[in-house]
Amino acid sequence: MDTTHRLIPEHPYESYDEYLKQYGGKSPVLKARQAGPDTVIKEVKDAGLRGRGGAGFPTAIKWTTTKNHPCPTRYVVCNASEGEPGTYKDRFLIQKNPYATIEGMLIAAHVVSAKGLYIAIKGVYKREIARLEKALEEVRAKGLLDGVPFTIIHGPDSYLYGEEKALLEVVEGNEPMPREAHYPPFEKGLFASIESPNPALVNNAESYARVPSIIHHGAASFRAIGSPDTAGYLIFTLCGDVAKPGLYEVEAGITLRDLLNKYGGGPKPGRKFKAEISGVASGVVPESKFDTPADFGSLAKAGGGLGSAGFIVMDDSVNIPRVAQTLTHFLYVESCHQCGSCKSGLREASLALNEFCEGRTGKSDPIERALAAVMGGSQTTRCYLPVEGGLMLPSLIKNFPEEFKDQAAAVAAPMFATPKIKDYDEAKHVITYDAHYSEKQPDWTYAAPGETVLIR
Numbered sequence: 001m002d003t004t005h006r007l008i009p010e011h012p013y014e015s016y017d018e019y020l021k022q023y024g025g026k027s028p029v030l031k032a033r034q035a036g037p038d039t040v041i042k043e044v045k046d047a048g049l050r051g052r053g054g055a056g057f058p059t060a061i062k063w064t065t066t067k068n069h070p071c072p073t074r075y076v077v078c079n080a081s082e083g084e085p086g087t088y089k090d091r092f093l094i095q096k097n098p099y100a101t102i103e104g105m106l107i108a109a110h111v112v113s114a115k116g117l118y119i120a121i122k123g124v125y126k127r128e129i130a131r132l133e134k135a136l137e138e139v140r141a142k143g144l145l146d147g148v149p150f151t152i153i154h155g156p157d158s159y160l161y162g163e164e165k166a167l168l169e170v171v172e173g174n175e176p177m178p179r180e181a182h183y184p185p186f187e188k189g190l191f192a193s194i195e196s197p198n199p200a201l202v203n204n205a206e207s208y209a210r211v212p213s214i215i216h217h218g219a220a221s222f223r224a225i226g227s228p229d230t231a232g233y234l235i236f237t238l239c240g241d242v243a244k245p246g247l248y249e250v251e252a253g254i255t256l257r258d259l260l261n262k263y264g265g266g267p268k269p270g271r272k273f274k275a276e277i278s279g280v281a282s283g284v285v286p287e288s289k290f291d292t293p294a295d296f297g298s299l300a301k302a303g304g305g306l307g308s309a310g311f312i313v314m315d316d317s318v319n320i321p322r323v324a325q326t327l328t329h330f331l332y333v334e335s336c337h338q339c340g341s342c343k344s345g346l347r348e349a350s351l352a353l354n355e356f357c358e359g360r361t362g363k364s365d366p367i368e369r370a371l372a373a374v375m376g377g378s379q380t381t382r383c384y385l386p387v388e389g390g391l392m393l394p395s396l397i398k399n400f401p402e403e404f405k406d407q408a409a410a411v412a413a414p415m416f417a418t419p420k421i422k423d424y425d426e427a428k429h430v431i432t433y434d435a436h437y438s439e440k441q442p443d444w445t446y447a448a449p450g451e452t453v454l455i456r
């Protein structure tokens with residue numbers, strides 16, 4: 001197998017020297033420093049690298065904007081908070097190969113002349129933190145940090161921590177509360193004042209990790225992998241109803257059908273695929289559209305989304321209103337309630353779906369109410385979280401309208417487990433969800449162990 005541009009080695013790299021063997025012992029960080037910022041940006045641009053954090057934003061544009069900002073105090077921040085349901089790829093990457101992310105950050109720091117670097121990860125990801133600390137010491141010992149401070153931030157176990165403006169708040173020592181929409185990280189970065197906005201470059205852990213091999217091998221060889229829309233490899237998480245759940249690094253543009261059959265082992269015995277959804281931030285893709293290439297553009301066109309390439313797979317045993325109930329509840333519980341569209345809109349949608357799934361009858365059609373609630377007011381929000389509800393819920397209703405007319409079937413169906421991934425046993429191909437998630441309350445405290453919190 002050609003391993004060029006692949007991030008996941010067969011066995012975890014045991015040392016920085018072992019990682020560097022693929023580059024003949026010479027770090028791509030040194031090559032990037034010799035080449036200079038403009039050449040590096042050109043390579044990243046020509047490679048067609050798109051951010052792996054969910055939105056697929058072109059990485060080179062972000063780097064250029066930060067580099068050209070008139071404020072001389074700039075920071076490089078890595079989003080390793082990984083909170084999207086159905087996704088485990090950043091933790092898997094850090095376990096196997098923490099060096100690529102660190103090197104990618106150092107290359108970015110050279111490009112934007114950063115005064116400091118931060119890796120923002122959840123405090124509960126202890127194994128990954130230990131791995132990063134050791135890797136960072138090895139890279140420091142090689143003299144590659146150049147005296148610039150490099151800090152690992154142990155943040156909260158909350159979904160909003162992954163939102164880039166909330167992430168910067170956490171780096172500053174605050175709660176994960178997204179800033180106003182008019183303060184993107186490249187306008188108000190870290191420890192900003194009116195005189196000094198200190199822009200921050202925020203990229204996902206995998207986005208940074210893709211850069212060293214682009215610098216070493218050149219843009220063209222990276223661009224040749226994947227699809228015209230999305231270059232390179234993706235680290236897919238396949239969870240839910242597949243025979244072989246797991247983490248798979250595969251070329252972007254493979255069809256969903258091939259991905260789920262060849263890598264995911266097909267449906268579970270005796271079952272048929274029904275649909276997949278990438279986290280909670282996009283629409284659902286029904287099985288009839290499984291010939292869609294798994295890349296940003298194609299999945300968006302099919303009404304779904306690539307997101308962070310974590311696919312929650314559903315088979316014919318799954319009741320879709322129950323999926324809607326669980327995912328909407330997740331968004332409401334995780335929201336910070338600073339904007340009306342989360343505080344009231346997602347709450348109302350969650351209430352209405354609970355009413356439907358519990359067989360209660362209210363004053364009006366609960367599905368109509370839920371739809372109206374998630375579609376309202378998303379233009380004025382601080383972050384994208386309520387927009388996610390406005391994509392996910394209408395798409396589930398549109399694709400499976402009959403199921404939303406059958407209240408008795410929803411009542412009879414079991415609760416859909418929140419696919420917030422806690423762990424992955426690679427040898428056994430077992431992905432474990434956070435069993436305590438159902439205890440989390442909208443004020444982010446936890447109810448008694450075993451208690452399921454539902455909004456009524």
Ligand SMILES: Cc1cc2nc3c(=O)[nH]c(=O)nc-3n(C[C@H](O)[C@H](O)[C@H](O)COP(=O)(O)O)c2cc1C
Binds near residue numbers: 162203383384385
């Ligand atoms: C509610 C919410 C949660 C998010 N969670 C994550 C996350 O866990 N990891 C991540 O990289 N990006 C997450 N994002 C996206 C980030 O805001 C940001 O777009 C990303 O870090 C940019 O990196 P990229 O350009 O390299 O993709 C989240 C966004 C929202 C609105």
